[in-house]
Amino acid sequence: MSIKNSKNDNYMNETMDMRRFFLCVFSKIWMLIVCVVIGAFLGAWAYKAYYAITDGQPRFQRSCDFYITFNEADHPNGMDYYNAYTWGQFLLDDKMIEHVMEFGGKYNEDELKEAVSSRMMSDYRILTVIITGTDKRKIEAIYEAYKFAMPRFANDVEEITDIRVWSEDDMVLVNEHSLASHAAFLGGLIGLLLAMAAFAVYYSMNDRIYTQSDWSKRFPDIAFLGYDIELFSNGNNTDVVSDDDDILFLNWGEHATAAEFLLNEKKNNGVAIKGIKLINCNEKFLKRYYGKA
Numbered sequence: 293m294s295i296k297n298s299k300n301d302n303y304m305n306e307t308m309d310m311r312r313f314f315l316c317v318f319s320k321i322w323m324l325i326v327c328v329v330i331g332a333f334l335g336a337w338a339y340k341a342y343y344a345i346t347d348g349q350p351r352f353q354r355s356c357d358f359y360i361t362f363n364e365a366d367h368p369n370g371m372d373y374y375n376a377y378t379w380g381q382f383l384l385d386d387k388m389i390e391h392v393m394e395f396g397g398k399y400n401e402d403e404l405k406e407a408v409s410s411r412m413m414s415d416y417r418i419l420t421v422i423i424t425g426t427d428k429r430k431i432e433a434i435y436e437a438y439k440f441a442m443p444r445f446a447n448d449v450e451e452i453t454d455i456r457v458w459s460e461d462d463m464v465l466v467n468e469h470s471l472a473s474h475a476a477f478l479g480g481l482i483g484l485l486l487a488m489a490a491f492a493v494y495y496s497m498n499d500r501i502y503t504q505s506d507w508s509k510r511f512p513d514i515a516f517l518g519y520d521i522e523l524f525s526n527g528n529n530t531d532v533v534s535d536d537d538d539i540l541f542l543n544w545g546e547h548a549t550a551a552e553f554l555l556n557e558k559k560n561n562g563v564a565i566k567g568i569k570l571i572n573c574n575e576k577f578l579k580r581y582y583g584k585a
Contacts, residue, residue, distance in 0.1 A: 294480070297365060298411060302538070308394070311581060312497055312502060312503060312505070312506075312581060313492070314546065315435055315493075315577060315580055315581055316490070316495060317479055317491055319577070320491070322489065323466055324344050324484060324487050324491075326485050327483040327484060327486065327487035328480040328481075328483050328487075329480070329483075329563065330483055331475070331479040331480045331481070331482050331483020331484065331486070332477065332479045332480035332483065333479070334483075335475040335476050335477070335478050335479015335480065335482070336472045336473075336475050336476040336479065338475065338479070339471065339475035339476075340473050349426040350426065350465055350466075351424060351425065351430075351462050351465070351466040352423075352424070352425065352426070352464065352465055352466060353422060353423065353424045353463065353464055353465075353466045354423050354431055354432070354435050354461060354462070354463040354464070355420050355421065355422045355423070355460075355461045355462070356420070356421050356435065356439060356459070356460050357418055357420050357439070357456050357457070357458040357459040358418070358419045358420075358421065358442050358456065359418060359455070359456055359457075359458040360374070360416075360417050360418070360419060360446075360452060360454075360455050361417070361452065361453045361454040361455070361456075362374075362451060362452055362453070363445075363450060363451055363452060363453045366450065366478055367451045368545060369449055370452070370583070371417075371451070371452030372452065373414050373451065374416070374452070375412065376410070376412040376417065378413060379410050379419055380409070380410055382445070383421065384405055384408060385440075387437060387440055387445060387448050388445050389401055389404065389447040391440065391441035391444045391445060392404060392434070392437045392438060392440075392441045393437075394440075395433075395436065395437035395441065396432060397430075397433035397436070397437050398430065398433060399433060399434055399437075403425075403430065403434075404434060406425070407423050407424055407425045407430075407431065407434055408421065408422070408423060408434065408438070409421075409422045409424065410422060418458060419437050421434045421442070422558055423438070424466060428463065430460055431463065431511070432463070439457060440542055442455045443455050443456065446533075451552070463505055482527075483508045485548055499548035499549060500542070500545050500546065500548070501542060501545065501546055501547075501548060501549050501551060501570065502544065502545055502577070502581075503578070503581060504516045504518075506548075507560060507568055507570075510548045510551075511548075511551070511555075511568070512554070514565060514567060514568055515542075515566065515567035515568070516565040516567060516568055516569075517539060517566075517568060517569040518569055518570075519544070519569070519570050519571075519573045519578060520569065520571040520572065520573055520577045521573050521578065537563060538558075538564055538565055538566045539566055539567055539568070539569055540554055540555060540558060540565055540567070540568045540569070541569050541571050542554070542568055542570055542571070543570070543571060543572050544570045544571065544572050544573040544574060545574075551568070
């Protein structure tokens, strides 16, 4: 009868030896670094390629703060209606668009809707109108048109008595397309996680014998007699009276299937195996594993 590996072809169900796992990962750290670098490169490249296809042009922005004077005498609650959300609608409603088009710039309604946005901070009397786009001249034309249109809009509604320019900002390059470093970081992180996941799958399917724990999981009925190096001051090898013929000397890192073959070969030759001893061991690895480094 052949000696069988007790967990042959079932390594995915074994409990992971986390100490050995991380030592194995550490020994392949260069592979993880390569995966991170490749992931970072692909992340940055994909980001730039995406924007090259969808836009590819630098975007500029100019903003203006308007001070709004409300008609509180006749409409004491009027300012409650003109909040950040409603201003986003008013800036593009028919009355405002009519005034903007009166300015005579080279733009159309669709371009206005794409370019114009707004924000309002804690002071409801200060409204910031923001113009964004890729054409500097068109941005400037729309910007000037709203400076023209906003005071006229105040004449169209009863709740507001006056709108005037409070402050103006210069045109700036928007950083919408300068996030390649963020994409590279994300790509590198994904590369690291994928590499770790792949290594974990490889580890769980790997039947190599590195430690006493590996041997005991796969061949619990055959004694482990130690390594060919001294790890502890009092030695860690089990004393066995033997002529070495009844001991299986297995190379460190050998596959369990190879050990199974050698065990069966010994058995077929009528040799009763007393145990296994690992030879040609990686002393640095084992010292780290047992905390003796």
